[in-house]
Amino acid sequence: MTNASLNHDTNTQTDSTGYNFAYLDEQTKRMIRRCLLKAVAVPGYQVPFGGREMPLPYGWGTGGMQVTATVIGRDDVLKVIDQGADDTTNAVSIRRFFARTAGIATTESTREASIIQTRHRIPETPLSHGQVLVYQVPIPDPLRFIEPRETETRKMHALQEYGVMHVKLYEDISRFGHIATTYAYPVKVNGHYVMDPSPIPKFDNPKMHGNPALQLFGAGREKRVYAIPPFTRVESLDFEDHPFEIQGWDRTCEFCGSDHSFLDEVVTDDEGGRIFICSDTDYCNQRLETGASQEAV
């Protein structure tokens, strides 16, 4: 294949596909690694990078995939989730992409994974030091919906001109009585940059704070990467009299009975029937297994 010629480092070549290990060529990976290093050094700051076209559509995780392709090595074990689940179609598709182009081991277990690529969730199982969580990001700038111009938002970040953000949250309170942002809820990282946590539910925001894992964010179409190093301060924006709060359910998971995980609502009939189940499938399965063993004892 023609593509074999692009391999700069023959050691990393996978023979089966003709593409370089994890698809991206080594020069590109080096470029992205440099950007990631900068991102880790300046937590929450959006670093522009020379994003490449990936063989999957923009908006479908190309940023996260470029980050994963850049940090992954032969010994890594990869988990890919979408909406918390390992078996949603796009998660399946991305996991297969890396199994094919990098020949690495994959898993559905949060504990076993060394790299977890995610869309819209942080796993319920606490992450540990040494793990890397890679987020897929659609719109990296939390100010974008207030000020669409990049030229403006860049200045606002540099000057920490975040008043508009609080005004937006205040307007919600005056109109609805609550802050009406339920996902992609803005956070302040290490006391400086206001950052978009990607469209995770605000339920997951507290998990970002002081997390022992390295959190990397990739926005392919917008060509930005950013990062939260392990054990970094991450605060959700709020007011003294309207403190940040996460959503809760007065129901429990239909399968494992969990009363503390994020629940997905499933419509069971056309007469208003609903059940609620854990969005994190691995967490739910683990609880079922341990629950079953406890019952057996």
Added chain:
Amino acid sequence: MYVAVKGGEQAIDQAHSWLDETRRGDTSLPELSVAQIRDQMGLAVDRVMAEGSLYDPELAALALKQASGDAIEAIFLLRAYRTTLPRFLASLPMETNSMAIRRRISAAYKDLPGGQVLGPTYDYTHRLLDFTLLANGERASSLPSTQSSTQSSDETVEDCPRVLDFLNSEGLIESPLVDSNHLQPGESAEPEAPADLTRQPLDYPAGRDLRLQALARGDEGFLLALAYSTQRGYGRNHPFAGEIRQGEVAVEIAPEELGFAVIVGDIQVSECDMINQFIGTETEAPRFTRGYGLAFGNSERKTLAMALVDRALRARELGEDVVSPAQDEEFVLAHCDNLDSSGFVSHLKLPHYVDFQSELVLLRRLRKEFQERKSDRQEVKQT
């Protein structure tokens, strides 16, 4: 009972094999060959090459076949392939003056050196369906074959002078090397190496080199609509199609170790030089301004639109008010790429259960509180 999210893996496999079957269609009909698409669907191939940013008619035809004729899907296939190719070196600037002309028209002058060459154009066809083609009959050409009029690359091509150069020699139009960096007359006319949109992230304000790159691979439909909007008054720039030319141009490279230029091949391009609204200041005599369009293959509509948008985007540089979408660099450049836009619009097809659930939780709470307030008010009224 609940199976919707399970079995994604098998579903994907089944979808792909169904897709293959659908793409092939009725097997009692002969399969289209890539060569047939390349030769008989030339304009589709050209669009895919232009927006796919890769000059390879065969692969563009293959992409169209694989994409069941969907231009954007085919462009995607070609781009994803292009991004894996190694870069040896940059070519020398292409000299379109020495194009082997297939078509060349000017709307500014009735006749001019080099002549008006209509070429193979749909322009003056009456848009009547040709039922001979439906009956699978080849239309017998009453004219002698025109194939020979395209000069083969072995012959020397006589330079065809450019319309805008006539104007430039009279000082009636700005020089072609004027760019957004405001080159002063007498300053070095040697332009810096152009930036590369595909290697570096776009940064604003973008130089004209980057803007033209973005427009050259930008979506034809989007650029067409923007160009049209300038004609209807949203950033009007009084255009004349100074010259439109189409044909084969040599691509030259000059490897350092050789020390001289060699031709690596000929490519088909379309080019449009637009003559626009004149400007003048206290110190400078009034003169026309330019808009420029260039694209692979026979992509005339695209190059016309590109030239209009290029000129509109020069608003700030030329001291015009930026008031319309077509003049707004961030608006145009951030949204003109059809892989960006189609990817992000279609990502709405991906599951959003979690975010939707988050909204549901909030909405139910807000509605409950609303009802409580309402019944409180009613109680107050009754008492």
